Amino acid sequence: MSDATGGNAINPNTMSIIVTKGSLDWAYPPFILGTTAAAMGLDVTMFFTFYGLPLLLKKMDLKVTPLGNAAMKMPMMGGHMVMPNLVAAIPGVDAMASKMMRNLIKKNGVASVEELRDLAVEADVRLIGCQMTMDLFDYKVEDMIEGIEVGGAATYIEVATKSHINLFI
């Protein structure tokens, strides 16, 4: 059977993830799935673009915002609290919400994003930073963790043609 890989069957144990979001909450799905897939024997590639790119910075400073996030219901006093946008827009509220989220993460035995990223590196997950995003937002490869590659859309597409599972997060 002929396909985009030039007739070679795709190895079922391969996965790629396009990582487009870099907030404290959205950093989790790609790193959880990437590390778990690697642990289950898959070759994993993660391509970091736009707001996902800062997840490759040596020093991550991740925050979460309740602004415009109607689904963010924080457990509080036995119930769940949704913050009105008017309140969420007040300076300092993002920092407070981020602190609350970090406390919940710790309390529930959930790994930090930093820990999951270390595990991804350790498991030989291939990490690619988007060159165009680096130019656009003025990041240098020296700002990023060691061992990453830099590439563009064609680099990702080549990976995708050889991956059985391709996710966009």
Place this chain on the structure above:
Amino acid sequence: MADKVLDAKGLNCPLPILKAKKALKDVPDGGTLEVLSTDPGSVADFQAFCRTTGNELVEHDEEGGVYRFLIRKT
């Protein structure tokens, strides 16, 4: 008695799986790893992990909120 025991109690998804994968490196082929977890999600996850990786989930049970998995490395 398992060749190695991993205490993953208190850890949440996906840490029990990631730590089990690491611990299996220290287990000889045919040897066993015992994993202890308090994450209810790990019941489905260790079954999926073993089906996908080919390792054998010899047995699993639960006692007092602690899940125990016995995995044979293949």
